[in-house]
Amino acid sequence: MAYDSGLAQRIREALEDRPGVSEKAMFGGLAFLVDGKMFVGVQDSVLMARVGPERHSDALAVAHVREMDFTGRPMKGYVYIDPPGLKEDKDLKAWVQWCASYVAALPAKKVKAAKK
Numbered sequence: 468m469a470y471d472s473g474l475a476q477r478i479r480e481a482l483e484d485r486p487g488v489s490e491k492a493m494f495g496g497l498a499f500l501v502d503g504k505m506f507v508g509v510q511d512s513v514l515m516a517r518v519g520p521e522r523h524s525d526a527l528a529v530a531h532v533r534e535m536d537f538t539g540r541p542m543k544g545y546v547y548i549d550p551p552g553l554k555e556d557k558d559l560k561a562w563v564q565w566c567a568s569y570v571a572a573l574p575a576k577k578v579k580a581a582k583k
Contacts, residue, residue, distance in 0.1 A: 469495060469510075470496040470497045470510060470511060471509055471512040474512060474514065474559075477556065477559055478499060478507060478509065478559070478563055481556070481563045482499065482563060485501070485567060488501055491505075493505065494510055494537060496508050496510035496511070496515070499563075501567050501571055502575070504570040504576060505570070506569065506570040507562065507566045507567075510547075512550050513548065513550070514547065514552075514553055515535060515537075515545065515546075516545065516548055517545050517566050517569060518544060518546055518565060518569060519569045522569075523543055523546070529548075530552060531548055531550075532548050532552060533547050534546060534547070535547050
């Protein structure tokens with residue numbers, strides 16, 4: 468798993484007071500989840516951010532932000548933030564809070580039925 472452990476630690480620090488946060492290896496990196504819903508992740512030294520489809524174009528208007536095209540196609544509601552856009556802790560914290568607030572407002576995840 469290739470991800471910037473320093474960036475992951477900075478995300479943990481930005482989330483220190485937020486309940487319901489967990490971490491999971493995903494996308495060849497590390498994902499952070501609120502109540503089981505992914506909101507940010509670290510892949511190499513890039514932040515994956517779930518900003519929501521309603522504010523996708525707002526996010527893309529920010530410097531050092533680009534479309535998330537993990538599958539080869541742009542994913543609406545998700546963006547990548549390159550390292551220059553994360554230099555300042557306040558900038559990283561703003562992205563983390565934006566994304567965590569977005570997923571916290573989503574409906575609860577449906578629990579999958581166990582296979583028989």
